[in-house]
Amino acid sequence: MQLNLHQTHHEIGDFEAIFKYLTTNFQDGQSRGLHLFPELFLTGYPLQDLVLQKSFIDEYLSFLADLSLWSERQFKTNSKNCSILLGGLSYHFDSLGLPSQIENVIYLLEPGKKIRNLYTKQLLPNYDIYEEKKYFTPGIIPCTFTFAGKTIGLLICEDMWFSHLHEVDPVEQLKDHLEGSHLKCDLVINLSASPYHLGKFDARVNRALEISQYLEAPFAYVNRVAAEDEILFDGRSFVVDGSSVVAMAKSFLSDVLILDFPTYTNPLKDQLRKLNTTANSWATMFSTRLSFDTTKLLTLKDDECAEILDGLLLSISDYALKNKMNKITIALSGGIDSSLVLVILKILRDRQIFPLTLEAVFMPGFFSSSQSYDLAYDLCRNIGVKLTTMPIKFIHSTIRTVYRDSFQTEMAGLADENIQSRLRGAFIYARSNEIGSMVLNTSNKSELAVGYSTLYGDSVGALSVLGDLYKSEVFDLAQFINREYNQIIPAEIISRAPTAELRENQEDSQSLPPYDRLDPILESLLSQRFSVEDLIKKGHKKDEVIKVYQLLLKSEYKRKQFCPIIKLKAKSFGFGHRVPISKKMHS
Amino acid sequence: MQLNLHQTHHEIGDFEAIFKYLTTNFQDGQSRGLHLFPELFLTGYPLQDLVLQKSFIDEYLSFLADLSLWSERQFKTNSKNCSILLGGLSYHFDSLGLPSQIENVIYLLEPGKKIRNLYTKQLLPNYDIYEEKKYFTPGIIPCTFTFAGKTIGLLICEDMWFSHLHEVDPVEQLKDHLEGSHLKCDLVINLSASPYHLGKFDARVNRALEISQYLEAPFAYVNRVAAEDEILFDGRSFVVDGSSVVAMAKSFLSDVLILDFPTYTNPLKDQLRKLNTTANSWATMFSTRLSFDTTKLLTLKDDECAEILDGLLLSISDYALKNKMNKITIALSGGIDSSLVLVILKILRDRQIFPLTLEAVFMPGFFSSSQSYDLAYDLCRNIGVKLTTMPIKFIHSTIRTVYRDSFQTEMAGLADENIQSRLRGAFIYARSNEIGSMVLNTSNKSELAVGYSTLYGDSVGALSVLGDLYKSEVFDLAQFINREYNQIIPAEIISRAPTAELRENQEDSQSLPPYDRLDPILESLLSQRFSVEDLIKKGHKKDEVIKVYQLLLKSEYKRKQFCPIIKLKAKSFGFGHRVPISKKMHS
Secondary structure, eight states, X not given: OEEEEEEOOOOTTXXXXXXXXXXXXXXXXXXXXXXXXXXXXXXXSOOGGGGGOHHHHHHHHHHHHHHHHHHHHXXXXXXXXXXXXXXXXXXXXXXXXXXXXXXXXEEEXXXXXXXXXXXXXXXXXXXXXXXXXXTOOOOOOOOEEEETTEEEEEEEGGGGOOOTTSXXXXXXXXXXXXXXXXXXXXXXXXXXXXXXXXXXXHHHHHHHHHHHHHHTSOEEEEEOEEEETTEEEEBOOEEEOSSSEEEEOOBSSOEEEEEEOOOOOOOOGGGOOOOOOOTTSHHHHTSOOTTOOTTSOOOOOHHHHHHHHHHHHHHHHHHHHHTTOOEEEEEOOSSHHHHXXXXXXXXXXXXXXXXXXXXXXXXXXXXXXXXXXXXXXXXXXXXXXXXXXXXXXXXXXXHHHHHHHHHSXXXXXXXXXXXXXXXXXXXXXXXXXXXXXXXXXXXXXHHHHHTOSXXXXXXXXXXXXXXXXXXXXXXXXXXXHHHHTTTOSOHHHHHSOOXXXXXXXXXXXXXXXXXXXXXXXXXXXXXXXXXXXXXXXXXXXXXXXXXXXXXXHHTHHHHHTOOOBOOOSSSOSSTTOOOOSSOOOOO | OEEEEEEOOOOTTOHHHHXXXXXXXXXXXXXOEEEEOOTTXXXXXXXXXXXXXXXXXXXXXXXXXXXXXXXXXXXXXXXSOEXXXXXXXXXXXXXXXXXXXXXXXXXXXXXXXXXEEEXXXXXXXXXXXXXXXGTOOOOOOOOEEEETTEEEEEEEGGGGOOOTTSSOOHHHHXXXXXXXXXXXXXXXXXXXXXXXXXXXXXXXXXXXXXXXXXXXSOEEEEEOEEEETTEEEEBOOEEEOSSSEEEEXXXXXXXXXXXXXXXXXOOOGGGOOOOOOOTTSHHHHTSOOTTOOTTSOOXXXXXXXXXXXXXXXXXXXXXXXXXXXXXXXXXXXXXXXXXXXXXXXXXXXXXXXXOOEEEXXXXXXXXXXXXXXXXXXXXXXXXXXXXXXXXXXXXXXXXXXXXXXXXXXXXXXXXXXXXXXXXXXXXXXXXXXXXXXXXXEOOOHHHHHHTOSOTTXXXXXXXXXXXXXXXXXXXXXXXXXXXXXXXXXXXXXXXXXXXXXXXTTOOGGGTSOOHHXXXXXXXXXXXXXXXXXXXXXXXXXXXXXXXXXXXXXXXXXXXXXXXXXXXXXXXXXXXXXXXXXXXXXXX
16 A cells, blocks of 8 residues: 655645645546645645734635535545545634634545544644744644554654653653554654754654654654745655664655555664653753863764755745745855855756846955955856946945035944945845845854844845854855865855955954854854853853853844844754843843 | 832843842831732843843842842841742753753742742743743642731733633632632732733723632732833833722833732722633734724824823833943934934933933935925924934935946836935944944834835834834824924924935825825734735725735835834734745735
8 A cells, every 4th residue: 555745845825736736636536545745734834923814814714615625526536545634724713703723733635525634733832933832722632543444643743752841742642542442553644844954854763763663653754845934844754664764755855755555663672762752852952962062163064065055945946936036136245155155046046946047246345355356256257147346435435525524524443344335235235126136145154143244234135045054164065065066166265364355454353253263152152052151161262252142142133133044053043043132231 | 018019120131230129128127018029020021032041041040049148148127027029030950950941930038038939920921922932831820928917819910811822710720729728818919021002001900900809809910111122011010909990100110109908899880890701812812803993094092192102212212221322313304204203312312311312314315305304404403403414316326327337227216216215224324333323213114014115225223113103193193292392393294295205206105005094904904814805895995905915915024124113002013923924925
């Protein structure tokens, strides 16, 4: 008997496309076996306030009714056994017709029958980027489903991740339920919409193997693939049989995994896993990893770079497609960040997912070196992108004059530095408005963390490509791409000292610790939640740690106004990072 | 016996000031009676991710230990009965010393005794701007506290607002607990940190009266006063005795309410209230108010204007003080929004809460009328603020030339309009950088809703003053201020047709429905969650409703990068409004 994992790629709320996918695939009578679709497949995820918007609710309910009617009348199969399990929303209404409860559920579609709600998600994640308790009511009842004589245990995403943040363990409940009903589990399935971050896939497989061994049944995991603003869903649906991964779908691409119904294989003794209940707890998510080496430079391995590149490509293409953009304009400075973003875009263009036009603009000011232009030029020649030079220096000079005439004082220091960055922001958006293109942001995580950027200046853009990569990781990714793509980035772009070129002989190192010290401190403070005192005890320079922590606290107001950042790490700026702007500063 | 409600005003995490307040007020031996402080008084609220930051935790625990030691050794009183109840955090740690649970609790301080944790908040709000389930573990046990022979029932904020969003009703629990213990309740107290919105005070009093009558005890409500980024806490602590409000503290100001221990008064028959359990439910918060008149123009009454003005003054002064700013620069256009913001700042300056320097900058472009300058000038003369003119037209002209030379095409249309707005954004920030001043944003809620603003242009600023007031409400507030403050705003600023002056003879009405139709549609869609179809059925013009809804959906990317908006309404943009940027557009 067949098991089919549909790792599909649809836009949030695109009921028409979803309806078409189902009706096209399941009306020829050839379908057979069990078909699994991701969590909230019928609506998309995350929906946020859309779930409460009446227009959205009305359209969804009408779509659900159509789907039920289709299942009853047109869903046909020649096979004895063919069923579809898919994730969707279930609305409950009060006597006034207002929504009183919303559940995240698994629906069943069977040929000739109405749609049926089988199971409600029990564990609602509500930490970091998650806010499901804001919208959904949890289920309380475990559920098994019988298909072709097989007993199938149902889970939705977080249900497999019990920790002390939750009150019940749906896996334990499922075991109790099976035992109480004298049933032997033949398969556990988990419909997921699980956001990507580096290392997440291994965690999923490890957890699936634990549960598979615990319930002595194979485990099928079907995951969403998509990018929704800052959140990436990497797909990589998989099946484990107790011992190992027996099938895996593509990463960051839609895919359908078809396999024979898996059976449970007893693992070798050294492969046995204990059911671990500290996953997704504060101890792993929010708190000091006591063994973390706070001084070691963060580096990305080649396979991590390849994975990140694939993720970035999906994010950018999804954002562009969903917002109907096929032109992208990049402000190129001759530095590594903007160069790397442009090269990533060139790789995207070459993949021909959609017709994409790229252009680069170089905006030299008084302090831009000729080397910067040469490097930007060389890069654009290497990748076949038109480079336009639009100087800001004449305008900068005019502004200095107008400012002096208006305020009877010279524009100097920080004001004179920032105006250059803001002029570049204004110019790149003038170009964007003129040709209807999208501007991508090129800031990195190190800059964002310490506020080393100009609000409304180099911080502009629709989407931040590198905002979850520290500067040292930007270098790793650039070097990886150079190895894979024939040294496409001129070597000097990578080797020159980072500079904002906003004043004479400026270098980042005049304002910040060198990145090989800054980045480990930032990671220790942000992801590992070490205290300043901890880091000083571990041998970091006191002044440096205090300065970095103060910069981090003070720059919250800039991050508040920043664009969505493609999330690549367990702990990122963006939606999952919420810190008051106004607060007493401690060191 | 005395009851003291301390409606104090401290910065988030300012342990030193809080320690000083307590030790100064309670060590002379003169204190007596029961002293109540707001929810999370010891830390401030909302804390967001600060509660998970190790530096914060370490400092808080050290402060808590100091406080306990102070209570044990230095808290003295000549009175037989003196106790302090205050809100704070209680941390639990696992075997590795990592936080495993955080509770929002009531602490008790008694002379000569260690600090003691009495009660844990049971209902954790997690809708709209609230996200307490993200951080806190709920309590499950009701609690009464005996003071001078009196039985006092304890509640924290949301505990009084049971609805179907919650699983238990702490008020019912309290009643059961009292009955089970054969106790008669002498007083119910609620320590709150309750965010302000228009109409919230009446809701609190009504609910307090319901509970007071239900438990047959007076009800004392002590609330925080502060502004934290977008959230305002209005104070207005009060005591009801079953029949009516017997005492009330100041609004938007710190205050201490001292009164004799209140007794319960049987209400008249026509004043009896039923314990209502639909407060704070989706039916009132998120859904269509079925009786709402979708065509009626929103208007602010005088008392509402006065309340809003007080709220705005507290928000601006708190934001400035906490971020150490005592200069504010406003870009004045000669239109009503920026004029109103400047007048509000003048009122703030006159109140002399802190020394505040104001300056206004008028930045005329090719399409600025001389009337705009004259009105800006008249306003500044009326209020005694220096107005500097910094023209953008020469620079605009230079940019057009450089753009043409660079791209071989004329900068036109939207690009030519937006560049003016962005130049103004860059200039006002150059001035801000030069003198170290804060720029306040002057956009209104109608513009924000439909995206009628230029990203990085007129949308810049540290804090949005009017972002929760529709344009029609901006007029109401301006007219109210003119009545109260001797016609300080030139009449023509209020009477002229709104225009962005970015092209020849531009008026808002060319792009948008008139505000008296736009604003009711927006309020119906945003706060009442009507669907487009509902509004068409109710007689709104189909094209107009669809256009407004589309603009609302499309402009999410602009709001994502907007500054904090002072929250004045139950439903606002900002933290409590979360909608994906990328989504299928429905009408």
